[in-house]
Amino acid sequence: MAEALLQLSDVHAAYGEVEVLRGLDLEVGEGEVVVLLGANGAGKTTTLRAICGMVGTRGSVRLAGQELVGRPTEWVIRQGIAHVPQGRGVFGSLSVEENLRVGAWNRRDTAGIQADIERWYGVFPRLAERRTQLAGGMSGGEQQMLAVARGLMGRPRLLLLDEPSLGLAQIITRELFRQLEQINREESVSMLIVEQNAELALSFAGRGYVLESGSIVLGGTADEVRGNEDMRRAYLGY
Template sequence: MTLLELTDVTASYGPVRVLEGVSLSVPEGGAVGILGANGAGKTTTLRAISGTVRTGGRITFDGRNIRGSRPDKVASLGIAHVPEGRGTLAQLSVRENLRVGAYLRKDRKAIATDLDYCLDLFPQLKDRINSRAAALSGGEQQMLAVGRAFMAKPRLLLLDEASLGLAPSTAKAVYAAIRRLRQESGIAMLVVEQNANLAFTLVDTATVLETGRNVLTGSADELKGMDEIRRAYLGG
């Protein structure tokens, strides 16, 4: 079953058109990657879904047209966005950040259970539970951002450059936790990632954007086997 579908989506910042007609779909429980050079429109695609940029075309989530919906409405439908730069609440503690993620929920016992799950998923956060987010390392902040998004109990996670600025070992640890989260929760994921090697450990399929358009779509295995993909994104 298709959970999210974009059809000929355009997006603009003022007079500047960034997306020229992007189409993609994410199945229920699936993980799809978006690859492309800087300026290709990857981050803007996620922003179009979450309602933070002016868009055209059609965006449907669980059969409902959400194009043009306010970000709070999109979030309430079950879409959580982990933006580039993480966006943690710097002056709040780790515990408070995680609880902020659950602000729309009323199920207190389930919230407590999910908070414990986050701390099991990211043991580093358990040791820093009362620390302010501003005092965390970059890797810990990324873990906190993912954990806070999970606390919203989403059906779809939009993940933007989770490895950006992280040491390779830290990035691998973050992605290992995200893979576990996907396996255990069944949350669907749409993943923008500059490190294609990491992305391919998580996603089933991927699409390549160039200047705001899809130019190539295929399974992770198919794309990894293409010479042009290896040269451009895999260092081969």
């Protein structure tokens, strides 16, 4: 069988002396949406940081067969990964459109960049209405949509999303996930999503993993994860 687009094998990551990931295995196939679940402090954010070379990491992280461990973040991102960190991280003092242009930093195709800006305005009409406004003045939901659109401006093969629904009203979250679903379907961008809203994430993802104290304790199709009794009790509350 061909290797997955993203393949993590026996990944260990530490902040100084404190090991946070302890032999983690995980994969995301081409075109696949995978959700990573787990309690606060389990190591979800660190997993995304390990993929991007933002934390001291051992083991293997491969993108399309290419080893990423030991590479600087900028190099990793250039291989086709977009990372939307927890808490969004748009540039508040730049306009919506300037934020989108920053997301295309790795590209030189001016016409293509402009076409993509219009494309994401089409997907997220609220951003189009606010294109000249400062990102810092927008609502949380709008900033999250901008963060996603900015990530997509780099034309990634893989989108890493860290708790995209954090602080968003339920209705905005649903809207965001609907759009992510469409982007996955139409652009075949693979996605690894860290999400607290397990029910919603599992309704959208093809597969899921549960992380506990730095290792995967459960992995399977969304239905398998949803059907697991421990999982239901811990994350779905029934």
